[in-house]
Amino acid sequence: MSKRKSLRKAILQRLLFPLILFISCETILSYYVTLHYVNETYDRWLLDSASSLAQEIKIRHAKVLVELPDSALEIVRWDERDKTFFKIFSANKGLLAGDSFVPEPSESSDFSKPVFFSADIDQEPVRVVVLRVQRADIEDTFYVHVAETLKKRHDMMTDILLADLIPQLLMVIFITGFLLTGLRKGLQPLQVLADEISKRSPHDLSPIADTNVLIEVKSLTDTINGLLTQLSAAIAGQQRFVANAAHQLRTPLAGFSLQAERALREENMAGVKPALIQMRKSAERLTHTVNQLLVLARTEPVDGINDFQTLDLCELVRNTCMEWASKASDRHMELGFESSAETIMIQGDKTLLREMLGNLLDNAISYGNPDGCISVELKHTPYPTVTIEDDGIGIPEHEIDKVFERFYRLPGSSGNGCGLGLAIVKEIASLHNIKLELGCKTQSSGTRVILNFPRLSV
Numbered sequence: 001m002s003k004r005k006s007l008r009k010a011i012l013q014r015l016l017f018p019l020i021l022f023i024s025c026e027t028i029l030s031y032y033v034t035l036h037y038v039n040e041t042y043d044r045w046l047l048d049s050a051s052s053l054a055q056e057i058k059i060r061h062a063k064v065l066v067e068l069p070d071s072a073l074e075i076v077r078w079d080e081r082d083k084t085f086f087k088i089f090s091a092n093k094g095l096l097a098g099d100s101f102v103p104e105p106s107e108s109s110d111f112s113k114p115v116f117f118s119a120d121i122d123q124e125p126v127r128v129v130v131l132r133v134q135r136a137d138i139e140d141t142f143y144v145h146v147a148e149t150l151k152k153r154h155d156m157m158t159d160i161l162l163a164d165l166i167p168q169l170l171m172v173i174f175i176t177g178f179l180l181t182g183l184r185k186g187l188q189p190l191q192v193l194a195d196e197i198s199k200r201s202p203h204d205l206s207p208i209a210d211t212n213v214l215i216e217v218k219s220l221t222d223t224i225n226g227l228l229t230q231l232s233a234a235i236a237g238q239q240r241f242v243a244n245a246a247h248q249l250r251t252p253l254a255g256f257s258l259q260a261e262r263a264l265r266e267e268n269m270a271g272v273k274p275a276l277i278q279m280r281k282s283a284e285r286l287t288h289t290v291n292q293l294l295v296l297a298r299t300e301p302v303d304g305i306n307d308f309q310t311l312d313l314c315e316l317v318r319n320t321c322m323e324w325a326s327k328a329s330d331r332h333m334e335l336g337f338e339s340s341a342e343t344i345m346i347q348g349d350k351t352l353l354r355e356m357l358g359n360l361l362d363n364a365i366s367y368g369n370p371d372g373c374i375s376v377e378l379k380h381t382p383y384p385t386v387t388i389e390d391d392g393i394g395i396p397e398h399e400i401d402k403v404f405e406r407f408y409r410l411p412g413s414s415g416n417g418c419g420l421g422l423a424i425v426k427e428i429a430s431l432h433n434i435k436l437e438l439g440c441k442t443q444s445s446g447t448r449v450i451l452n453f454p455r456l457s458v
Contacts, residue, residue, distance in 0.1 A: 050131040082149040091141040256282040339378040356428040364390040384453035
């Protein structure tokens with residue numbers, strides 16, 4: 001079972017994630033910017049120390065002298081946090097003063113300007129500057145090295161980053177609390193709506209009041225109200241259907257019971273026979289009505305899913321016509337079938353489609369002209385089309401829409417139908433996306449039914 005997602009958590013994550021990402025990127029950027037400026041500041045101090053030491057290189061009587069009194073060395077070396085090292089090197093004479101272990105830059109360094117680089121002294125990281133000094137009064141080149149450990153730099157980096165990061169963390173905490181409060185209040189209308197719906201009776205399908213509902217929530221209430229309206233209409237339709245079905249079933253059952261009582265009162269077989277004939281007719285009508293009701297119920301798919309299969313419409317129509325040919329022959333009617341193709345493939349439920357065609361042929365036979373003709377024509381272009389025509393009295397134009405209603409029969413019509421045939425045809429046609437057209441064969445008589453099937457999707 002999948003874990004349910006929280007709308008509050010989803011919104012909070014979508015709001016906080018960009019904020020945290022922004023602060024992280026800003027912190028990384030701040031780190032490199034701070035590192036650049038801290039190094040630049042302390043590199044200047046190193047360069048100042050190197051320049052001061054360069055001033056102590058003296059030329060006397062063509063000899064190079066480096067005079068570094070203790071007071072000068074104390075100024076260079078003194079520092080509360082870091083250790084400072086230096087050396088003065090002559091290209092001709094080698095080390096003149098200072099610490100010989102101070103690292104050298106790479107051979108490819110450009111000494112036209114001060115050279116800064118990072119190195120290690122006794123496994124401790126240091127920052128080194130090398131300043132080249134050339135004197136016009138002597139042919140020699142001097143290099144002043146000053147190295148310093150990185151504790152002050154790290155301390156300043158930490159202070160600056162904390163000064164930048166702590167307010168940002170406090171801001172994230174404040175914004176998170178603000179968002180949680182805002183989300184709780186913002187989602188409260190949904191909880192109020194859920195509480196209102198949960199308190200309703202299962203029989204209360206009235207619309208939900210939306211006078212004080214937010215715009216975003218109103219779209220939800222409108223959808224629910226639309227569903228409630230459809231559900232009310234569906235329940236009302238089912239109630240009407242049940243009431244009409246009960247009425248249609250009550251009539252043959254009452255007749256069946258009445259004829260049974262009549263048969264029981266008769267003392268000889270000759271008197272019982274008429275009652276038995278009526279009982280058989282009542283049973284046939286009852287069976288027909290029940291079968292129609294079962295087919296009508298089957299046209300309503302479970303969970304909106306229809307298990308359609310690919311089938312040959314030409315074969316289906318031909319076989320259905322053959323099944324009803326004997327009944328047409330009993331009324332001395334001619335049932336003809338004509339097709340423009342040998343095979344026409346469609347998608348559908350074979351049983352329901354046969355029931356739909358059977359109801360149409362049953363109506364044509366029952367209400368067509370005795371000794372008349374019924375024609376069934378099947379075309380495959382521009383899309384599969386079945387046309388059924390009879391030469392009966394036809395259906396008045398003002399009654400065409402009514403004949404598709406359940407249990408509705410034309411006034412004065414013959415036969416013993418229950419008024420479900422065309423209602424079943426309409427339901428099955430709607431289920432298969434079939435365009436149904438009903439009209440008169442001619443202006444004065446006859447009924448024409450046209451079924452336009454959808455194309456088979458490849």
